[in-house]
Amino acid sequence: MIGLGRFGFHLAGALTALDQTVLAIDRNPDRVQRWADTLDRVVQADATEEGVLRQLGVADVQRAVVAIGASVEASVLTVLALVELGVPQIWARATSAKHAKILASVGAHHVIFPEAETGERVAHLIISRMLDFI
Numbered sequence: 189m190i191g192l193g194r195f196g197f198h199l200a201g202a203l204t205a206l207d208q209t210v211l212a213i214d215r216n217p218d219r220v221q222r223w224a225d226t227l228d229r230v231v232q233a234d235a236t237e238e239g240v241l242r243q244l245g246v247a248d249v250q251r252a253v254v255a256i257g258a259s260v261e262a263s264v265l266t267v268l269a270l271v272e273l274g275v276p277q278i279w280a281r282a283t284s285a286k287h288a289k290i291l292a293s294v295g296a297h298h299v300i301f302p303e304a305e306t307g308e309r310v311a312h313l314i315i316s317r318m319l320d321f322i
């Protein structure tokens with residue numbers, strides 16, 4: 189899991205609860221310290237650096253999630269580094285349609301829009317509950 193903002197942290201926690209071993213990486217030392225006791229392995233590093241990811245053993249993981257949203261540059265460079273390392277399944281978070289296009293073109297296998305997807309799911313939930321009362 190790369191990026192421990194709200195989305196990355198909750199996703200890492202949910203995967204851990206599903207018995208997956210999660211290596212979490214964030215460049216912000218406060219974020220790393222904050223989640224160090226909650227997640228299995230939390231490391232402070234700049235994920236745009238391919239060599240750093242290699243040293244952390246990222247070349248051997250089966251799946252990586254890039255949960256960086258705000259910085260398109262950091263998210264794209266991180267996906268590129270993961271592609272160079274040959275990670276078989278790369279999931280990447282996009283914040284706009286253009287961002288999604290760039291992520292796919294550099295080699296992300298799955299592009300996700302957490303905010304948009306959650307909004308859609310909750311809208312359906314609200315409507316289905318409304319219909320329950322009709």
Ligand code: ATP
Nearest residue numbers: 191192193194195214215216234235256257258262
């Ligand atoms: P969220 O919307 O999930 O709450 P956020 O608002 O904190 O996230 P983002 O900019 O999307 O903002 O960052 C998510 C996390 O990714 C942050 O904790 C940030 O420190 C981390 N991050 C950003 N760039 C890098 C990088 N190059 N290497 C590692 N971690 C990074």
